[in-house]
Amino acid sequence: MCNPPEKSGGLHDEAQRLLNELPKHLRLMAQFSLATGLRQSNVSYLRWDQVDLERGFAWIHPDQSKSGKAINVPLNNDALSVLQEVQGDDVHYCFVYQGKPVERTSTKAWHAALKRAGIENFRWHDLRHTWASWHVQRGTSLQELQELGGWSSYEMVLRYAHLASHHLKRVAGNVDGTTGTNLVQSQKKKSPAISSEALSIMVPEAESIRSNNLLFYSG
Template identity: 60%
Template sequence: MLYKRPDSSVWWVRFTTPDGKRVRRSTGTENKSAAEEYEAKLKQDLWRVSRLGERPTRTWQEAIVRWARETEHKASHADDLCHLRWLDQHLSGATLDQIDVDRIDALIDARKSGGASNATINRMLALVRAILRRAERRWRWIDRAPSIALLPEPRQRIRWLTREEADRLLAELPEHLEAMARFSLATGLREANVTGLEWAQVDLARRVAWIHPDQAKTRRAIGVPLNNDAVLVLRQWQGRHPRRVFVYRRRDPAGDDTKWMPISKAGKGAWHKALKRAGIENFRWHDLRHTWASWHVQSGTPLHVLQELGGWQSIAMVQRYAHLAPEHLAEHASRIESGIRPVDTILARSRHR
């Protein structure tokens, strides 16, 4: 039977299948004729599943609901939800077996027409591929997931600041962002770990801080040694807020009082304005972490030590910075320098020709 809930204008369907299973589901439409068609098709599909053993047809909406529930522990869960909201415009109402290579190509074209980069499109494609593979291999909802190839991504240089550029930027930032940027350059912590840092995670006497597993991208706890720069920043911010380390002063709309408020995002408008005033282009907040790592490598910190300091899961993530400190290869480069004629001898001969 069809019915409407008191708080909704959408038709719902309710019936019992031949094997005694009770079904109660939204039709997703306010049109009664369309709802009746949905009910008839649903009953037919469930009958075929029950009597003929056929696999039920699953929808994209069913897949993303189950995916979101099973992967809510992921560090990138919020990013996944952003991609899924965009995908809902194009895959809403589609069954999983309708998502083929042509449908994927249409998604790519739609993202490109909106100005998305290959890297952004690849994050979306990787998510769709993961969902469809899970639907095939774990949930057994489809026979075969389509093959989804990622787009080529140009290798980009690691963006980092020189000491002089960092000084210029810090001088242009408002007080709370300056403190957070200094702390980031001293510890290499990611933005979310800095904005969410609590005093309960800091021990100034031991000069250490720590990131809990549920706060870390790799879901592993990170111990953070605090150098003098980091300790000075923390001491400046003691006593401003009972729980959070980094806060900003906001005026109370109801009066003239100001309150110290937690910070949810660092790289917003004030950050971009400061970059412009400092004459620094193509630099994100996350590049402070690249700067910290680059300074470490150039100062002689071994890569395996940098890996532990930065909480990276694999040494491959740290190899990106190795080219910034080739001094350890100088001894090996010099081994063949005496095998050819000295440059001054070659130049002297060329003058007499």
């Protein structure tokens, strides 16, 4: 799991290996990041008054987002499961360690877990890239991804466009046959071979028809 989106293959297995090696407080935060795509600071300082478990949403205030705009965060089942697991640990913050928000995630415990999992050159922020890569690979459009991730511009999500190529290949066939190409090719395959003897008879006839037509249209 190294520096997505350039290398996106096998991320699920590597992500699971990393989660298995992380201490509980970092594992839960990493799981939540992989489920929502939220930046580290938004996860570290997420408060319970920013979460609606019943409706399945969380929200990031404008002064908490990199773009300066509020982000509405739909919570999938994985994200809800994590929040239900940490519910009751603290009155104010969703994720705490020893009673305080987890300000730093790139700790010795993080690097030790990466080493045990056999993963190199991976930062906490790459969890967000991994989340985005998974979305595009499963058919989420780039426009939808931009809204989910709270990116300020469409150009920011274009880095993931190459991961959607197999989806484009699938929908490219939606217009098959509209130009008659398939019909022509099918007729070519079904047309019987013409003998040289038959051709010698047909050519003069065709020339005669062509001459008559020319005379008709010129008259």
